[in-house]
Amino acid sequence: MTTIEVTVNGVNYSREVEDRMLLVNLLRDELGLTGTHIGCDTSQCGCCTVHVDGRAVKSCSMLAAQANGAEIVTIEGMARNGALHPIQQAFTECHGLQCGFCTPGMIMAVAGLLKDNPDPSDEEIVHGLEGNLCRCTGYINIVKAVKRGAELLCGNGDKSSRR
């Protein structure tokens, strides 16, 4: 067993965890943050994407022990005071989801993508979301949602005034 201390969505936690516990199991089973999904469990689908120290990672491919001392943000930490995060808002507006299972991971991956590249091209969006699978949408509306999210994040909510 290993004792770890993590900050998740701004809250500090100290837990004694089994050495083999995965980060996604810490989040879901220990902390009750079930917004982070387990999809493939083989590090392909990206449903379990969370941010560790500001970078998007697949929490099914990382040990909880490796996150000791880290600052973690999950999908539950995105909305503020009842208002959706701009990327969540964009997915809603653009119908960037159907069943929604991949959406928490998608949102976290997009947040990572837009942090590195605030105004990505379609090609950059596709490359930037290679770590996330969606079985419903065909990705078309997800790409639209990323572009809309980029607009909202840079404070430009008026589509018509952009390009």
Add this chain to the structure above:
Amino acid sequence: MYSFHYIEAKSLKEAGDLLAANPDAKLLAGGMTLIPTMKARLAQPSPLVDIAGLGELTGIELGDGKLVIGAATKHHDVATSGVVKKAIPALARLAGLIGDPQVRNLGTLGGSVANNDPAADYPAAVLALGATVITTRREIAAEDYFQGMFATALEPGEIVVRLSFPIPRRAAYAKFPHPASGYAMAGVFIAGTANGVRVAVTGAGPGVFRWPDAEAALAKNMNPAALDALVVAADDLNEDLHAPREYRAHLVKVMAQRAAAAL
């Protein structure tokens, strides 16, 4: 996943001592290969010695005609480093093609080189650029370091500390990624160096290898057309459900020509 003991190493010395004292121990850096392997119960190392946070393994430095990168440097950091982009842009580009963003945020240069997956990207750059693998015990030339599928010159307990890449005059990398995994079905790194042209191929064979015919042809004429007449022998290449060896042989030439076009 089978049960194991996790230890966060506080120094390279401690990591080395743990490896020496425990024959079943393994190093953990990004874990992008090791953890999925352990989850699939294909490996059961213990203790798992985490070296990802060691300051001794980080840093990107340019000097004396060489670019030196710490083994624990993540792919994302190589891909986005201004120093790497300026010194060896092809290396930054290669790092940005590994896996997916989440993998690049954890996976490390040293981990990739130590694992020597036959379809990994970094070995092509290390071999083509004639890099030196610097370990806790010695310096190993790329030529001597890679020894076939998942095999390297590393001895038990020896740890990759950093890699030293001589700055080429020009270099380019082209790969045909497997559409699902992103691993190279064939990847070709071409480097024009002070010691001639070097061409390294990954993904196609049981391990990274140089392609002397392409090197000779490009030395005469650094142009994709210089490779037109060459034929890649398929006999020793990989064959699996993704591609027969003849297709991989074809891809090697196409990727080499794409890399040459990008020089």
